[in-house]
Amino acid sequence: xxxxxxxxxxxxxxxxxxxxxxxxxxxxxxxxxxxxxxxxxxxxxxxxxxxxxxxxxxxxxxxxxxxxxxxxxxxxxxxxxxxxxxxxxxxxxxxxxxxxxxxxx
Numbered sequence: 001x002x003x004x005x006x007x008x009x010x011x012x013x014x015x016x017x018x019x020x021x022x023x024x025x026x027x028x029x030x031x032x033x034x035x036x037x038x039x040x041x042x043x044x045x046x047x048x049x050x051x052x053x054x055x056x057x058x059x060x061x062x063x064x065x066x067x068x069x070x071x072x073x074x075x076x077x078x079x080x081x082x083x084x085x086x087x088x089x090x091x092x093x094x095x096x097x098x099x100x101x102x103x104x105x
Contacts, residue, residue: 014084017091021090027098044097062090068083
């Protein structure tokens with residue numbers, strides 16, 4: 001039962017991407033409760049309602065791929081790599097959003 005090397009790498013990358021995303025998503029909760037005054041709603045504004053479409057679509061895509069990857073238990077190489085790519089875009093978006101919300105820790 002030797003798995004191809006690409007399968008092992010994609011499985012490891014998908015698991016690492018999932019863990020990094022969970023850490024990045026949990027960071028603002030920690031920062032919100034440790035800072036004295038944080039007006040999150042006052043610091044970020046979206047002038048156009050269509051500007052919310054891209055992050056919502058990215059989060060829905062991430063969730064759908066996450067369900068697909070976990071349902072197949074990391075066995076499908078193509079889903080693993082799509083999940084990693086989507087995770088990278090989501091991490092980049094979240095980091096840019098958090099820098100705007102929490103400019104100085």
